[in-house]
Amino acid sequence: MREWLSIYLKGVCMGAADIVPGVSGGTIALIAGIYDRLIAAIAGLDPRILATVPALASGEGRTRFRDDLLEMDVPFLLVLGLGIGTAVLLMSRLITAAFEAYPAVLNGFFFGLIAASAVVIYRVTDVDTPGRIGALLFGAVLAFFVSGATESGGEASLLLVFLAGAIAISAMVLPGISGAAFLYILGQYEYMLGALTEFTDALVGLFGDGSLEAVVDPGVPVVVFMVGATVGLLTMARLVRRALERNRMATLGFLVGLMVGALRLPVDEAAAATEVWTPGLLAAVVGATLVGAAVVLGFDHYTDSLDYTEDTAI
Template identity: 80%
Template structure:
């Protein structure tokens, strides 16, 4: 029981990091000493286990099913996921309120997080060939062009949510790379915060006699996003891992470029949300940016180095 509680608490720490653009839950997993187990468990997931479900009617079938889940370390993933989900739900409310009250300051904080993350990864990336330079440049241009393209006033494509979920979950399992940053690039970050808040409020409202329709409306985009994340965990996370194995430096250079190009988003959002820039507000934004930088550099210091950037032995 103590071990499961420890994993749950580590999941809470990962979830708190995952919901902030620029800080990776993978980094927290590295610090907490569960990163290798997390990656091994994800790699072991096999959808073919679902074929054994009809056999649950017998004691032997249930035993076989349970043993297969334990082999894939699914109990570990479920407990860790519960912790991550708890933190995401709680933090979403706080960040959504902060966006409403202090948009420029919060965007300054996100600017610092993303900029420092790009520096941290670039520091351990050898961008010294035309191909790697081209990958970094391509990432920067793509992110700059598509940043905010999906910004929404309350409606968005379910297909886009599905794709965003699959990409975000792939990034969340890598140290130093934030899945939330990709949602921020797509312009879906605030939308998903709001939808998640509405969904959890509606679920809590059911206990007081609330309407099921109030749950369904925000629940659809949440479920679609989670479905995309599930598919991404089984497919795209492995593709990212394969890309890192085949050409790590070019892949990381591309990711660094994405972060550089994404810096357009916090600047534009801070400018759009602020009519008058007073000296006090400017000082607060600068301070928030510096805090974001310190947070990422602090995580990087305690992880010593991002081991996953090292070239695999031939």
């Protein structure tokens, strides 16, 4: 029970990270020491287990089904996913309100989160060959230019929502840029936050005078996004796992580069949201940046489970 509670709380931290356009939930998983387990569990998911469902009618079939679930580490994924979902639902409203009231201060907090995460991952990464340096620089340049995209809050096509889910979920297995940052880049962050809030409100309304139609309208993009996220999660997990197995240090260097390049995002957002920089506002932004950095560095200090050794070299 203690282990499951720990995994659930780590999921909450991952969800809280991924709901903001800054530090990645994958980064939190890396710092928390569950990254490799997460990658292995996702990559180990085998859809062929669904073929054994008819055999659940027998005791032997149920035992085999349970053993298969344990072998794929499905309980770990379910508990972790429950924690992630809890954080996303609780924080979506808070983030929306904070963006409207304190955009510069909040983006300063995001900057601190990203910068400190880059430091934490770089500390366990050996970037000492031309290939690894090139991977880091490529990640930084890629994230810098991608992070320059502007956000649009308009309604999107379901195809774009599907693609947004597939791309954004990669942050779950790719430490560096959060899923929310990908949504920002694709112009879907505000739209999906609004759809999620409206969907949850409509679900709660069913217990009162709400209608099913009110659930369906915002529920369609939410479901499409989740389907896209499922597809992206299964595919990205395998790609990241192969990259880590082939050259762990170069892959981590690329991820550090992504975080460094992504620092453009909170800077651009804070500048765009602020017309006049007063000394008080500047002090608040700097303070929020330091708090964000302290959160990640403090979490890393009390999590002594990172063990990333060199496997191969470029």
